[in-house]
Amino acid sequence: MIGGWTGNVLRVNLSTGAIKKEALREDWAREYVGGRGLGARYLWEEGDPNVDPFSPKNKLLFVTGPLTGTNASCGARYMVVTKGALTGAITTSNSGGHWGPELKFAGYDMIIVEGRATHPVYLWIHNDQVELRSAEHLWGKGVWDTEELIRKESGVPDCIVASIGPAGENLVRFAGIINDLHRAAGRSGVGAVMGSKLLKAIAVRGTGSVRLADARGFMSASWAMKAKLKESAVTAEGLATYGTAVLMNVINEHGAIPTRNHLESVFEKAEDISGETLAETRLVANKACFACTIACGRVSKLPGEAAGKFLVNTHPRNWKIAGEGLEYENAWAMGADCGIGELDALIKANWLCNDFGMDPISFGATLAAAMELYEKEIISNSLTGMPLRFGNAEALVAMAEKTAYREGFGDLLAEGSKRLTARFGHPEFFMGVRGQEFPAYDARAIQGMGLGYATSNRGACHLKSYTVSPEILGIPKKMDPHTTEGKAEITKIFQDITSAVDSTGLCLFLTFGVGLEEMLPQLVAATGVPYTMETLMQAGERIWTLERLWNERAGLGKGSDTLPKRLLEDPIPAGPAKGLVSKLGDMLPEYYRLRGWTEDGEVTAEKRKELGLS
């Protein structure tokens, strides 16, 4: 290959111990670009949509994009692609930091992990040296200890580590994979899949290079895009100063913040857990991923007494000066969704989720569902061991550890809220789609998000079509969040664009400041492939549709394109969005039509042919 991609794939079979370096399928790389798309194509070819996520037959893919490891601003990203432990759907979980670029510098585009080891191992990659090493001494340790130990024992302190914590080892359904201590491929249980394979970590050190087809063209395109990012108030200032938690007050002002398991949509304590309050009281600094100009990462601290109050583990490591977080989604799920307005508890719980390797969104939302069960006296202290009332901050922190270790009631929380609520005869308390819990936007108050949630391939997700952008932030144009007009079209467009961006290795947050048109020249210059807006958008549509086809085979196709009754039938009780329900039914038919699917929502043979899908 000319540039961008390395052209190499590492195939690791944990059952046999065999490690092979093979050539990247160039045709697939061109058609699916990389990252999310390329992973979907490989998984489509080699995976089984009907396999149990914990089966050795489920494959776990770590996929970078052609722009990962380059100076394309925000070229930090990699995708974990597999059949999700939480959902059973195809899942594509994205992470930043430095791990993805390091894999490219080591000389690989992708790692395919197959089978299951007989005892805990970790994968060591140092350029051409690739081997499986025993992780018996690491099993049971948190992510932070694991990283530290691997760095020490390898003698290569610059290596970058992606690992699971106790949550992944204990097959918590929403366990994630953490790299660079605090960056996460968080959702859908990719960490549990890794844990089921007894793979503790993948440590990489790469001293090679990422080449470019047209270096000069790339650099000038890259500089131009960086300049544009500096012009946008979101990417130049907002995210850097306040992080994504700047959304807390914004979404709350719109009356769109799901509160207490979606029972309400205005949170009276939003200000206390907002990005502004975080910046004023707990923020140490902001932080960037590899090659990123936006630097939205948060580094926050807990002063002595606060950490003491929420202490769960007195390990000296937890007394670092600071840790990363708090992001909006985490602050929402463990905060507003659980009715908790204590910022320090959220910061602490978020650190625990990073160290345990657990998705704070699904954890918080699952706890919220449990809290509703508790408040309605369907479960009680005898089962939970403590009062799981909305607003109980101590319970949040305590349950984080119990869930990661599947102790007591934590064992039930670890199954996710769909299984939890069904177990107690109240499936209607599950707030999610395809088994995955909603993120931080009430679909009744932001209609387009309802459509996005219902049709998202990996389960309810805000990232796959972030129509909050037009509906709340007015980017690229203002749309009324309360109406359904134009939402089907904008959702499809956003889904396709996002699929494309997710496949390049770039960070989605670029799209707050620039469009796909601005990213395109870098992709062309890096790879030497003459992508156009048309072909790139088509690649996006192809990727989206392939994921959909996978889900159809897994029995999670059209029948799952729905929302919980609470959102379809129970009007928001108060606030700016009072009285609204989700009008999914008004948007879905047009969405199917725009996608070129049947009226029922099935991908047609014509559409498959058009996109080159067999």
Place this chain on the structure above:
Amino acid sequence: MAKQLRIIPEKCTGCIQCELACSFVQTGTFQPARSLIRVHLFDDQASYAPYTCFQCDEAWCLTACPVNAITISPAAAKVVVEDLCVGCGLCTIACPFGTVWYNPDTSKATKCDLCAGDPACAKACPTGAIEYVDTPAADWLGPWAEDLNKTYAEIQAGAPQGGAQ
């Protein structure tokens, strides 16, 4: 007065675009392992700082070189003259800051040469943590590091010891 690279560590976000820009100048690709400016990611202390040759007055590297392969350029940088360098590595040991490197691809010593007066890292830095300004050479990182260490020590001193609660 010659222009220097002034480092303002508080502004660094750890994005390593300086490393990427420098490695691009060296190799025409992105290869942080060949960058002549490095960002140390002090993750434990949640701090980051780029560091490279301070172009110090003592010129340890220049003094140590047995074949006089290090000279002073028009941009007032100490530079390795590749034709003269024999790859002995003495300069890499002599530099107390560790900012002279041995390049295994060329078998020569290599260090920051201020890009002949137009340093790429300063241009690439998005937050202004690296500036190319007219100023005397100084210890950019010392006071900041001392401060950090003090805070860290304080926190560690206040931390409870013992097993899990």
Place this chain on the structure above:
Amino acid sequence: MLKLLGGLRRFGAREQSVSGTTVAAVLNESPVPRVLLFPDGQLNGDLEVLVNGRNIAFLGGLDTPLAEEDRVTIFLHGARGYPGG
């Protein structure tokens, strides 16, 4: 009442009472500098203005009438330039 979010809080208290019978009147009375609010005589495209949580774009724009108890919220974001640096 006027609420400022995010970076706009550098100009004034997060919540303050400001009188005015239309949105335009309240904006004029607000501590946010005119050059930021109306850079070319038009409302800054990077600003969103809400009345009781509803964007004025879907109400009456700058002429949206206000009652005593109404809440105007302003926040800054957007994909275009930010005058004043």
